[in-house]
Amino acid sequence: MLRPRIIPCLLVSDGGLVKTQRFKDPKYVGDPINAVKIFNEKEADELVVLDIDASTQRREPDFTMIGHLAVECRMPLCYGGGITTREQAKRIIGLGVEKVAISAAAIDDPGLVSQTADEVGSQSVVVVLDVRKPMFGKDFDVYTHNGSRKARGGLASLVAEFESRGAGELVINSIDRDGMMKGYDLDLAERIRSTTRLPVTILGGAGSLDDIGALIGRCGIIGASAGSLFVFKGNYRAVLINYPNPAQKDEIVHNNLAR
Structure with missing residues (x-):
């Protein structure tokens, strides 16, 4: 039976675990291997690891770090950062x-998505789109290289492009909500969920388990990913790796899917 997934997202910079706003x-928050071990113990549904420097540094x-992560990880693992072939x-x-998660390289050359799907299977190809709502206009703009480069074409056209190219999943990441812990952009999530047949994961903005519940309540079977929620605790953002226990996960899913 398909069910929503609750997915920690770890950002890596210079080999360390960091969190951005x-x-x-x-902000350095620890060692990614230690974080993986803790999420193993907490039985996370899945784990996303993104190297935020690889594309910008070309x-x-x-591969050494990725190998170490894969050896330690006892849950499905998605890695992104620097993949161009x-x-x-x-x-x-x-x-x-x-x-594998592809972002900037897929936007520069959409054919890479088709090629990668042919090589490893569509189920293993994730396209990450970092988005920001413009001051004017209805569609969202897509950015690459840590939000520094605006891509050609809006979100809707790129989603359609990558679906046709054989992507197996989309991750939609809100730049404006990244690290702010004020809740997901539910309108964005609902729009994407209703316009593609692909599995969708929403990232950016979760500050509580209630935010995850609200996303599931609006969109149903979806991936709810978060970074700050699972590495910080309290108003002072003390570093503490955390994740809902099985009973909490069941409550979030069942209460909100029943709406």
Whole structure:
């Protein structure tokens, strides 16, 4: 039976675990391997790890780090950052990672999505779209390279493009809500959920388990991903890796899917 997924998202910079706000001012919060071990114990549904420096620094994925993460991880793992070729994606899948996430390279060359899907299977290809709502206009703008470059075409056209190219999943990340912990952009989530047949994960803004419940209540079977919610605790944002226990997860899902 399909059910919503609650997914921690870990950002990596210079080998360390960091957290940003609106894609700026990365704050070091610990060692990613230790975080993976804790999420193993807490039985997280899935884990997303994104290297936020790889594309901006024009370097390939850190295969050694990815291998270490894959060895430790006992849940489905999705890795993104610096993937620009189908060969790199195949190598990452070969290390034991279930999914590869592509963003800037897919926007620069949509054919990469088709090539990667042919190489590793559509189910293993995730396209990440970092979005920001413009001051004027109804569609969202898409950005790459940590929000510094605006992509050609709006969100709707890119979603249609990548679905036709064979992507297996979409991650929609709100730049304006990143790290703010004020709730997801539910209108954005509902719009994307209703316009694509692909599995969708929403990232950016979760500050409480109630926010996850609100997302599931609005969109049903969806991925609810969060960073700050699962690495910070309290008003002073003390670093504490956390995740809902099985009973809490069941309550969030059942109470909100029943709406």
